[in-house]
Each structure stands twice: as C-alpha cells, then as structure tokens.
Amino acid sequence: MTSIFDYAIPDHIPENLIFALDGDTHPELKKNPFKVFANLPNEAPPIFFNPAAFQGAGGWSISDGAIIKEVLQSPELFSSKNNTGFSFLLGQELDLIPLEIDPPEHRGYRSHFNVPLSPREVAKREDAIRASAIELIEAFESKGRCDFVEQFAVQFPVRIFMDLFGMPRTDFDKILDYEYKLLHVSNTIETRAQAARDIYDYLLKLIAEKRANPKDDLASSILEFTVDNRPLTDKEIMGMYFLLFVGGLDTVASSLGFAWRYLASNPAAQQGLRDNPESIPSAVEEFFRMHSVVEVRRCVTEDMEFHGVQLKQGDFVNCITAVASLDSKEFADPLNADFERSPNRHCAFVFGPHRCMGSNLARLEIRIALEEWLNRIPDFSIADDADIDVNLGAVVSLAKLPLVW
Numbered sequence: 001m002t003s004i005f006d007y008a009i010p011d012h013i014p015e016n017l018i019f020a021l022d023g024d025t026h027p028e029l030k031k032n033p034f035k036v037f038a039n040l041p042n043e044a045p046p047i048f049f050n051p052a053a054f055q056g057a058g059g060w061s062i063s064d065g066a067i068i069k070e071v072l073q074s075p076e077l078f079s080s081k082n083n084t085g086f087s088f089l090l091g092q093e094l095d096l097i098p099l100e101i102d103p104p105e106h107r108g109y110r111s112h113f114n115v116p117l118s119p120r121e122v123a124k125r126e127d128a129i130r131a132s133a134i135e136l137i138e139a140f141e142s143k144g145r146c147d148f149v150e151q152f153a154v155q156f157p158v159r160i161f162m163d164l165f166g167m168p169r170t171d172f173d174k175i176l177d178y179e180y181k182l183l184h185v186s187n188t189i190e191t192r193a194q195a196a197r198d199i200y201d202y203l204l205k206l207i208a209e210k211r212a213n214p215k216d217d218l219a220s221s222i223l224e225f226t227v228d229n230r231p232l233t234d235k236e237i238m239g240m241y242f243l244l245f246v247g248g249l250d251t252v253a254s255s256l257g258f259a260w261r262y263l264a265s266n267p268a269a270q271q272g273l274r275d276n277p278e279s280i281p282s283a284v285e286e287f288f289r290m291h292s293v294v295e296v297r298r299c300v301t302e303d304m305e306f307h308g309v310q311l312k313q314g315d316f317v318n319c320i321t322a323v324a325s326l327d328s329k330e331f332a333d334p335l336n337a338d339f340e341r342s343p344n345r346h347c348a349f350v351f352g353p354h355r356c357m358g359s360n361l362a363r364l365e366i367r368i369a370l371e372e373w374l375n376r377i378p379d380f381s382i383a384d385d386a387d388i389d390v391n392l393g394a395v396v397s398l399a400k401l402p403l404v405w
C-alpha cells in the first residue's frame with residue numbers, strides 16, 4: 001500500500017493540508033467513487049494537497065462544492081491552458097480549442113459552436129439518434145443479456161458523433177478501436193500515445209477531405225470559422241476536431257453506464273420511469289448530478305492566498321465535478337435519486353466560461369437511449385451479482401456492465 005511518505009511533496013505544502021485520495025487509501029473508489037466523493041468534505045480540508053493526483057505528480061484538490069465552482073469561474077487565477085494532457089500524449093503542442101484557451105481569446109473560438117450545438121439544432125438529429133439507439137438495442141434484445149458498456153454505451157455516442165461530424169460509417173470499427181486504446185486508463189502510456197497519434201493522422205486526412213469536398217456537417221462548418229477576422233490555422237482546426245472527438249464520446253458512454261447500473265439495481269426506479277415516461281428528462285438530469293463523471297484540471301496563474309491556502313504559480317488544481325454535484329450543503333440526501341429534484345444545478349458540465357458545449361446533445365442522447373431501452377427491454381438487473389470495477393481517471397467510467405432480463 002502506498003503511503004503519503006512515498007510521494008515527493010513540494011516544500012510549500014503544509015503537512016495539515018496533505019490528504020491522499022487514491023485507490024490505495026480509499027479502496028471503495030474502485031467500486032463506488034461517488035460515495036467517496038460525497039463523503040470527502042467529512043474527511044479532507046476544503047482545499048487539500050493530494051499527493052496521488054495526476055498519476056502521482058501531486059496536486060491540489062477541493063472538497064467544497066462552492067470553492068470548486070469559484071475556481072471554475074475564475075479563469076484569470078486558474079488557467080485551463082494545457083490542462084488535458086493530450087499535447088503530452090501527442091508529443092507536440094496542440095491546444096484543444098476552445099477548452100485549452102483562456103478568456104478573453106476563448107470567446108472568439110467558442111462562440112462558433114453556439115448555433116451548431118444549440119438545443120434547436122441538436123433536436124434536428126433526434127430521429128437519427130433514435131434510429132441508432134433502436135438498431136443497437138435490437139441487436140441483443142432477444143438474447144436476454146448484454147454487456148451494456150461494450151454493446152451499447154460505448155458504441156452509441158460514437159455513431160452519433162460520426163454522423164454529426166460527417167465521418168463515413170465505414171470507419172466505425174477503426175474509430176471505436178482508437179477510442180478504446182486512447183481512453184482506457186488501464187492501457188499503457190505507449191498504447192494511448194499511439195492511439196492519440198493515429199487519431200491525429202485520421203483527423204488530418206479528414207480535414208483534407210472536407211476541404212476538397214465540403215458537406216453539411218460540423219467538420220465542414222469548422223473550416224469556415226474565423227477568429228479576429230482571419231480564417232483558422234490548420235493547427236486551430238485540428239485543436240477543435242481533436243477536442244470534439246475526445247470530449248463527446250467517453251463522457252456520454254460513462255454517464256450511460258452509471259445511469260443503467262443505478263436502474264439495474266433499483267427495480268422500483270425502473271418501473272417509475274416506465275409508468276411515468278414524462279419524468280425521463282428530469283431523471284436524466286438527476287443521473288448527471290449523481291454521477292458527474294469528469295475531473296477537470298486547472299493551473300494556478302500567480303502566487304496567491306486562496307481561502308487561507310498559499311497556492312504557487314504553476315500548481316495544478318483538480319476539480320472533481322462529482323464533489324460539487326454531491327455536496328450536501330446544496331443537495332439534500334445527495335446519494336439518493338430524486339427524479340423530481342428542483343432546482344438541480346449540478347456540476348456535471350461545470351460552470352464558468354468552459355461550460356460544456358455538448359450538454360444539449362448529451363441530454364438528448366441519454367433521454368432517447370432511456371426511452372428506447374425502457375420501451376424494448378423488460379425488467380433488467382445486473383447479471384450474476386457481477387463485481388464491477390470503476391476505471392478512475394479524468395473521466396470515471398465502468399469497465400463493464402453485464403445485464404440480464
């Protein structure tokens with residue numbers, strides 16, 4: 001077992017603020033991370049230094065929902081430049097745009113996505129999204145069992161993203177393979193780096209194809225975007241393509257996995273949604289709150305005292321969105337589902353300038369998946385009391401979810 005003495009801790013960190021949060025100190029993280037996150041305010045100081053964060057490099061983390069929101073809403077003090085680690089994996093500088101650009105420049109890039117990812121525009125995709133959900137479910141419906149993660153949750157958002165982006169369906173297996181290799185934290189760093197480079201090369205070809213033969217899709221629209229009255233550079237276009245590729249796939253897959261795990265373990269909740277399908281949109285919102293899957297990273301821009309803690313320029317801060325979404329100061333009985341919860345200002349899509357631009361699409365995907373699933377699949381449960389591990393990382397996800405009905 002790792003102890004905090006095994007980590008190198010920077011000199012400016014006071015001992016009383018060191019609190020290790022990892023699979024060794026908290027074995028339950030691998031089974032039910034959300035329970036651990038909900039309990040964090042009882043265990044750790046509001047701002048603490050987690051020596052295990054960022055693959056053992058160490059970084060600040062926060063156990064108070066209000067402070068998490070404050071960090072996310074203060075980009076001048078907490079920068080998101082270089083925050084995803086993809087430049088490292090790619091072996092070259094690439095800003096994922098708009099995520100790794102700070103205000104005020106950020107806005108000029110982000111504003112282009114307002115229309116194509118607006119509720120009205122994504123609603124136009126409803127029929128195609130529904131058709132994808134039905135096709136995937138019908139492939140295993142009569143078998144009475146499936147691995148939900150592998151056979152539905154991972155595949156569904158890939159199909160939708162490929163349609164949105166205008167990528168040929170014939171590339172589906174290739175894209176799925178890249179996604180598995182890149183995003184599964186259990187893969188070696190070499191495998192993940194190779195997958196990042198393969199995606200980069202694939203997207204490079206896609207840019208050339210869309211330039212030669214533009215269509216009515218998001219990938220073609222991005223080529224027309226301007227910033228400061230000039231066209232985007234090739235690198236900026238790649239930064240946008242790459243972000244959309246990595247941002248909208250495993251996040252949706254993981255959110256689906258946790259929602260279905262909850263329903264599979266709670267027959268009354270399943271029945272409630274079958275009896276009252278009009279509750280599905282607010283149930284989706286509650287699932288986002290109960291299982292906010294992303295941990296975001298920020299970098300301190302200047303030495304400062306923040307809520308009584310001395311932070312140094314260059315320190316990393318980890319904001320676990322689930323900690324804010326499960327904060328009992330804001331949400332009564334936070335670990336329990338309340339499909340009528342209102343207001344429900346959860347943090348799954350963060351707050352501040354980088355608020356997720358794909359939230360409308362994500363909501364639509366999960367609502368449709370639930371509607372079609374409950375229409376077709378009778379009472380379902382987890383197969384053979386399977387022991388299901390959680391993959392920890394920037395996006396927490398289920399490794400598998402065997403279901404039977």
Ligand code: HEM
Pocket residue numbers: 080083097098099100110243244247248249251252255293294296297321348349350353354355356357358359361362
């Ligand atoms: C359940 C699914 C999703 C979750 C939980 C999620 C979560 C997030 C979070 C937490 C951020 C902020 C990251 C940060 O501040 O460092 C973010 C940003 C972003 N997301 Fe999502 N996301 C989801 C789906 C999607 C989808 C489907 C798309 C695109 C089609 C998308 C596109 C983006 C973009 C473009 C940004 C950057 C916004 C900016 O920097 O201004 N996301 N997302």
